[in-house]
Ligand SMILES: O=C(O)CCC(=O)C(=O)O
């Protein structure tokens with residue numbers, strides 16, 4: 001896997017003690033902010049690494065979920081083979097006709113935007129200390145140790161096996177966070193499970209293989225929100241540098257502002273939002289279990305100087321104690337050393353968190 005990102009911060013070194021940690025939102029809202037503080041400037045700006053729009057004849061695949069769940073065998077078969085191609089060639093696709101109502105998607109975006117509108121004091125109550133804290137609010141990647149900061153605030157919630165979300169602050173019942181997020185994540189849990197059946201079949205395994213081998217009954221699911229406020233120097237700052245995701249699949253919702261890019265065919269390609277569609281990408285544990293047939297997609301997020309962008313990824317992983325290994329049927333004499341890591345999902349998460357985010361960390365770099 002390439003290390004194709006702009007030169008990125010070392011997350012190993014402590015940030016200078018004189019840097020006061022402020023959220024990107026607070027900074028963006030400070031009056032007369034014409035330039036970014038130096039600790040947000042990457043040494044190689046993203047402009048040196050421009051992304052392109054997808055080609056007409058090689059565009060980001062679109063998967064119609066209604067065909068994948070169709071009772072017509074021909075339709076389902078075609079959808080499964082489209083899914084195989086999308087996962088193999090791109091590792092990312094747009095998911096349409098997924099059955100999650102537009103009103104519910106919008107309510108979720110509003111609820112999470114509402115969270116970021118709370119005061120810093122209110123949000124800071126959720127500053128997590130440990131990776132596995134059920135709710136973590138923060139800025140950058142790990143602001144206490146980041147040397148160069150990302151132009152991004154985030155909230156992460158473990159939503160399965162046990163549902164967690166910040167309680168509604170008093171007098172703010174309009175935010176209705178709990179109910180909205182519980183309903184949304186319940187829908188996405190079902191959607192992810194159905195998609196994984198299709199992915200399992202697309203690998204030539206039975207539809208229930210991933211479900212069973214990954215212990216999806218007690219899978220770890222995380223809902224996150226990334227807020228990228230307008231940035232006065234978007235060519236110098238970075239929202240999220242090149243990386244791959246933990247887990248099996250990520251299902252991402254975004255407002256109608258562009259910023260996501262995927263690495264494909266040696267280039268960065270823009271993944272512009274399609275109204276009401278989700279963006280789905282393959283993640284590290286799928287790369288391992290598929291014996292690298294489906295590589296974990298390298299992607300990144302850039303920022304802009306006009307409008308706040310929000311992205312809301314929902315990650316489905318195996319259960320925390322699952323040791324993911326390549327499916328035997330896919331090894332076929334060619335056991336990929338790269339996927340030979342004997343750690344459970346919890347240990348994998350801890351390992352990945354402790355390493356440099358930008359390297360596009362993939363299973364083949366997780367050697368112990
Ligand atoms: O903001 C985006 O579109 C990407 C978010 C992302 O890649 C992540 O949270 O892992």
Ligand SMILES: [Fe+2]
Pocket residue numbers: 243244245299
């Ligand atoms: Fe990601």
